[in-house]
Amino acid sequence: MFARAMHSRDHPIVAQIVPIRRCNLACTYCNEFDATSLPVPLPEMLHRIDLLAALGTTIITLSGGEPMLHPELDDIIRHIRRRGAIATLITNGYFLTRERIRRFNKAGLDYLQISIDNVAPDETSKKSLKVLGRKLELLAAHATFVVTVNSILGGPLRNPADAVTIAERARALGLTSTVGILHDGSGHLRPLAPGQISIYERILTYEQSLFSFAQYDRFQRNIALGLPNDWHCRAGGRFLYVCEDGLVHYCSQQRGRPGIPLGHYTIEHLKQEAARPKPCAPYCTVSCVHQAAMLDAFREDPRGTLTGMIERRRQHNLAYRPPFVLKALTWAFLDGRKRRVLSKLALYFLRARS
Ligand code: SF4
Numbered sequence: 566m567f568a569r570a571m572h573s574r575d576h577p578i579v580a581q582i583v584p585i586r587r588c589n590l591a592c593t594y595c596n597e598f599d600a601t602s603l604p605v606p607l608p609e610m611l612h613r614i615d616l617l618a619a620l621g622t623t624i625i626t627l628s629g630g631e632p633m634l635h636p637e638l639d640d641i642i643r644h645i646r647r648r649g650a651i652a653t654l655i656t657n658g659y660f661l662t663r664e665r666i667r668r669f670n671k672a673g674l675d676y677l678q679i680s681i682d683n684v685a686p687d688e689t690s691k692k693s694l695k696v697l698g699r700k701l702e703l704l705a706a707h708a709t710f711v712v713t714v715n716s717i718l719g720g721p722l723r724n725p726a727d728a729v730t731i732a733e734r735a736r737a738l739g740l741t742s743t744v745g746i747l748h749d750g751s752g753h754l755r756p757l758a759p760g761q762i763s764i765y766e767r768i769l770t771y772e773q774s775l776f777s778f779a780q781y782d783r784f785q786r787n788i789a790l791g792l793p794n795d796w797h798c799r800a801g802g803r804f805l806y807v808c809e810d811g812l813v814h815y816c817s818q819q820r821g822r823p824g825i826p827l828g829h830y831t832i833e834h835l836k837q838e839a840a841r842p843k844p845c846a847p848y849c850t851v852s853c854v855h856q857a858a859m860l861d862a863f864r865e866d867p868r869g870t871l872t873g874m875i876e877r878r879r880q881h882n883l884a885y886r887p888p889f890v891l892k893a894l895t896w897a898f899l900d901g902r903k904r905r906v907l908s909k910l911a912l913y914f915l916r917a918r919s
Pocket residue numbers: 588589590591592595596597598629630631657692
């Protein structure tokens with residue numbers, strides 16, 4: 566994924582695709598589900614995956630609604646892998662069983678994100694540790710794919726400290742944890758209250774994945790404080806959201822733009838929509854699109870991006886230790902003249918691969 570992102574700017578790094586809009590839950594902050602939709606027929610889903618593969622998409626993420634309500638989800642995952650993309654799944658976890666996890670292993674799932682909102686269910690969300698704790702144990706014991714537990718802060722969620730309990734439970738089981746900030750119905754920021762900011766920062770110290778939002782400090786601190794970010798959103802090019810009707814949108818929060826059928830979406834659309842300024846960018850909290858932007862920032866200015874990431878993390882956390890891959894990149898790209906020659910070679914080879 567990294568090598569291909571370095572090689573070219575004209576393919577999607579991530580496409581999120583909806584196999585079913587229906588959800589078994591009804592979280593009050595969510596605008597991405599209904600209670601009635603039928604699954605997208607399997608042949609249509611496979612065709613959409615072929616179209617995404619033809620555009621050069623590296624990661625295909627199944628989201629919803631609740632994607633596990635699709636009766637042929639394993640076939641869809643298998644097809645994503647067959648077409649050479651990384652298969653990822655975002656789920657509320659309610660339907661996970663030992664058998665289901667083993668089937669995901671067999672289908673070749675690469676990555677699963679399970680979202681947990683609180684320790685005990687309440688009127689806002691039933692995605693609670695009380696209900697899903699056992700599912701995390703099953704995942705820790707049986708999954709051969711990477712599991713990330715995502716908790717959120719902000720908005721109507723009652724106990725911000727729950728996010729810490731959830732992240733610590735995930736870590737105790739050897740799973741990765743991330744934290745997001747709740748957005749409103751258009752993907753815009755809802756600033757955190759002062760007590761929530763310290764909780765947010767504490768959880769971010771747990772995040773170790775190179776491409777996690779936490780490593781890209783310039784976004785996350787502004788978001789926590791309710792300040793705008795100065796960045797260019799490349800949704801429509803580097804990130805696509807394909808709804809259940811097969812239309813391409815910028816993201817889950819900007820549906821209808823551009824709203825072009827996937828079958829008509831061309832490389833020219835990718836370039837044009839990626840370049841288009843998005844008025845919603847300054848207060849956007851859609852972290853998967855920020856992560857794609859992080860890769861492009863690295864592509865354009867590897868040294869500046871690495872220096873900025875590490876320095877800003879250290880300003881706020883003296884004990885900050887970059888993850889292994891970040892250390893390796895820092896070694897290659899930052900330290901000493903000879904290594905800078907090496908970094909040029911590394912970029913050359915990354916761009917030469919496709
Ligand atoms: S489980 Fe996910 S898709 Fe379903 S209502 Fe809650 S946030 Fe929305």
